[in-house]
Amino acid sequence: MFAEPLMLARDPASDASDGNLLRNASQGIPPALSATCASCSLRSGCLPGNLRDAELAAFSAIARLKRKIRRSAQLFCAGDALTNVYIVRSGTFKTVTVSHEGRPKITGFYLPGDLMGLDGIGYGTYAFDAIALENSEVCVVHLAQLENMASSVPELLKEFVRVLSIEITRDHRLTTLLGCMDAEQRVARFLMSLAERYHRLGYASNALLLHMTRDEIASYLGLSSETVSRIISRLRRRGVLTVDQRRIGLADPDRLSRAGDW
Amino acid sequence: MFAEPLMLARDPASDASDGNLLRNASQGIPPALSATCASCSLRSGCLPGNLRDAELAAFSAIARLKRKIRRSAQLFCAGDALTNVYIVRSGTFKTVTVSHEGRPKITGFYLPGDLMGLDGIGYGTYAFDAIALENSEVCVVHLAQLENMASSVPELLKEFVRVLSIEITRDHRLTTLLGCMDAEQRVARFLMSLAERYHRLGYASNALLLHMTRDEIASYLGLSSETVSRIISRLRRRGVLTVDQRRIGLADPDRLSRAGDW
DNA sequence: CGTACACTTGAACGAAATCAAGGACCGTGG
DNA sequence: CCACGGTCCTTGATTTCGTTCAAGTGTACG
Numbered sequence: 116m117f118a119e120p121l122m123l124a125r126d127p128a129s130d131a132s133d134g135n136l137l138r139n140a141s142q143g144i145p146p147a148l149s150a151t152c153a154s155c156s157l158r159s160g161c162l163p164g165n166l167r168d169a170e171l172a173a174f175s176a177i178a179r180l181k182r183k184i185r186r187s188a189q190l191f192c193a194g195d196a197l198t199n200v201y202i203v204r205s206g207t208f209k210t211v212t213v214s215h216e217g218r219p220k221i222t223g224f225y226l227p228g229d230l231m232g233l234d235g236i237g238y239g240t241y242a243f244d245a246i247a248l249e250n251s252e253v254c255v256v257h258l259a260q261l262e263n264m265a266s267s268v269p270e271l272l273k274e275f276v277r278v279l280s281i282e283i284t285r286d287h288r289l290t291t292l293l294g295c296m297d298a299e300q301r302v303a304r305f306l307m308s309l310a311e312r313y314h315r316l317g318y319a320s321n322a323l324l325l326h327m328t329r330d331e332i333a334s335y336l337g338l339s340s341e342t343v344s345r346i347i348s349r350l351r352r353r354g355v356l357t358v359d360q361r362r363i364g365l366a367d368p369d370r371l372s373r374a375g376d377w
Numbered sequence: 378m379f380a381e382p383l384m385l386a387r388d389p390a391s392d393a394s395d396g397n398l399l400r401n402a403s404q405g406i407p408p409a410l411s412a413t414c415a416s417c418s419l420r421s422g423c424l425p426g427n428l429r430d431a432e433l434a435a436f437s438a439i440a441r442l443k444r445k446i447r448r449s450a451q452l453f454c455a456g457d458a459l460t461n462v463y464i465v466r467s468g469t470f471k472t473v474t475v476s477h478e479g480r481p482k483i484t485g486f487y488l489p490g491d492l493m494g495l496d497g498i499g500y501g502t503y504a505f506d507a508i509a510l511e512n513s514e515v516c517v518v519h520l521a522q523l524e525n526m527a528s529s530v531p532e533l534l535k536e537f538v539r540v541l542s543i544e545i546t547r548d549h550r551l552t553t554l555l556g557c558m559d560a561e562q563r564v565a566r567f568l569m570s571l572a573e574r575y576h577r578l579g580y581a582s583n584a585l586l587l588h589m590t591r592d593e594i595a596s597y598l599g600l601s602s603e604t605v606s607r608i609i610s611r612l613r614r615r616g617v618l619t620v621d622q623r624r625i626g627l628a629d630p631d632r633l634s635r636a637g638d639w
Numbered sequence: 640c641g642t643a644c645a646c647t648t649g650a651a652c653g654a655a656a657t658c659a660a661g662g663a664c665c666g667t668g669g
Numbered sequence: 670c671c672a673c674g675g676t677c678c679t680t681g682a683t684t685t686c687g688t689t690c691a692a693g694t695g696t697a698c699g
Contacts, residue, residue, distance in 0.1 A: 212553060214639045220557050222549050234549055237542035242549060262534060269528055276524065279541040280499035286548035287484050287496055287504060291474060293555035294599030295482050298655065329678065337556030339656055344679055360664080360678085377476045560687065591646065601688055606647055622646085622696080 151175045155204070160228040160315060162202060162256075162278060163271070170268050177264060178202065180255040190245040190253065191232065197241050199255050200232040206251020207326040209335075210243035221334040224248075224327065226312050233282050248326040293337050296377055301336040302346040303375035306356075310365055321368065325361040350374070413437045417466070422490040422577060424464060424518075424540060425533070432530050439526060440464065442517040452507040452515060453494065459503050461517050462494040468513020469588040471597075472505035483596040486510075486589065488574050495544050510588040555599050558639055563598045564608040565637035568618075572627055583630065587623040612636070 152163050152175040159165075163174040181204060184190050190201060190208065208225040222243055225231050235241040236258065265272040292301055306323070314320040325332070329347075333340040347363075350356045355371050357364035365371060414425050414437040421427075425436040443466060446452050452463060452470065470487040484505055487493050497503040498520065527534040554563055568585070576582040587594070591609075595602040609625075612618045617633050619626035627633060 220553055233542055234545040237539045237546055242546055266528055266531055272528055277499045280495055283496040283544050284499055284504055290551050291482055
């Protein structure tokens with residue numbers, strides 16, 4: 116479909132080494148003791164959202180370790196052995212898979228509260244590269260410890276299963292989007308969904324700041340960056356959006372929503 | 378993308394009533410006592426595959442209830458409250474979602490050993506309609522009982538999480554397929570993947586019998602049925618496949634595999 | 640034996656990719 | 670401070686792949 120490699124913003128190869136340096140550096144910093152789940156601003160939007168105080172403290176202990184990842188650095192690599200899953204604490208990530216010819220394809224964007232690495236559990240290795248789109252921080256959750264705790268805390272088990280299931284639902288929606296919708300529907304849905312996710316995190320619901328490039332959006336939506344650009348321009352001309360670089364204003368959310376109907 | 382409704386083989390509306398009649402009818406039949414997991418031919422290809430004898434018997438008890446679904450009848454409906462998940466025991470199912478204009482889109486095909494309904498757990502309702510492509514049988518697994526047992530049997534918890542994770546992986550692959558690949562790659566991958574799944578079930582690896590129509594394949598792959606037909610014809614002309622209606626022979630699996638490379 | 644449905648194939652059309660060029664923004668260094 | 674190079678973004682012209690439309694063939698089943 117792409118005759119030439121689709122060049123994304125940053126070179127994965129150089130990111131890898133960059134990421135490793137950062138990882139080592141950040142692990143030298145002792146985790147802040149104040150960073151407990153009870154004091155975290157995500158709270159209900161996160162995996163342990165439904166736990167009671169004692170259980171929450173226990174979960175907090177297994178998610179104690181934090182890791183800072185600088186913009187364009189790599190959190191984990193496709194093929195690496197999976198012992199941890201990660202919860203985004205702040206910032207944004209993308210996950211990327213690479214064709215055997217080296218063409219990258221973005222499979223997801225992750226915001227605060229999202230779990231990364233779930234897709235790799237079944238095979239014991241990460242299925243994708245995870246790269247930070249801005250300076251970000253994650254909670255490191257040892258999978259075996261999580262499964263242990265889930266055995267003894269039914270509420271956590273349910274919540275973990277729920278998160279896994281919702282990831283499946285999200286993927287199925289993406290599947291429908293990629294299989295059935297035209298370019299305008301895809302872009303409209305993408306913006307709506309991003310706005311909703313930010314809104315749930317407490318941001319304004321009628322404006323959003325994209326942390327990804329047009330190329331990255333295009334890759335995720337199975338389009339070319341030119342097409343994404345054209346669609347955004349068209350929606351702007353129609354008065355549905357206001358556009359100032361990465362700042363997108365939802366001037367008419369109803370019409371945007373309808374543009375994404377299927 | 379489709380200006381006209383994509384007509385699938387059978388009318389979902391008529392299937393629904395048909396399905397309900399069947400459901401009531403089949404529930405009148407007492408479950409066969411001989412149908413235990415220990416005696417099931419799927420064994421290692423199924424959820425309880427790694428359990429030891431005592432645990433297997435316990436699992437067998439919560440998956441005791443079977444249900445027969447006749448060709449084109451409906452197992453469950455999108456939006457219905459989800460209390461059970463289903464394991465395909467024999468036969469084939471498709472899951473279907475319908476656009477607000479009534480256009481159907483097939484989101485998955487399910488073979489023996491596959492779990493259906495996982496995508497609905499997060500929201501407590503099924504996300505899709507599940508329809509049998511041939512006369513089929515499923516094991517009914519009460520979700521609450523499954524989660525209960527998973528709490529006390531770590532091996533089952535791991536296996537359940539593994540199955541959920543693998544579903545995520547599978548969806549991500551489909552996402553890549555729909556987002557990046559051209560028609561030939563999609564069809565080639567589809568056939569390869571189906572052949573592999575049948576092979577794991579003990580069928581010949583170089584031949585396969587499609588239980589779905591070209592329309593259904595097309596819907597799943599985000600193509601038109603004409604395109605699917607043309608691609609299959611092209612692969613036949615090249616000597617990669619032999620085609621006799623729904624019987625597909627994999628004359629040159631290596632080349633078929635390469636045709637699906639990305 | 641005839642009707643219905645699934646499948647195949649051809650021809651015309653269209654949506655999005657590709658190719659190509661120009662412009663805006665950013666950090667850097669003179 | 671401004672010039673410079675590098676990204677990123679936008680827009681236009683052309684091409685391409687797959688859809689749509691249309692017709693015809695084959696197969697299953699009453």
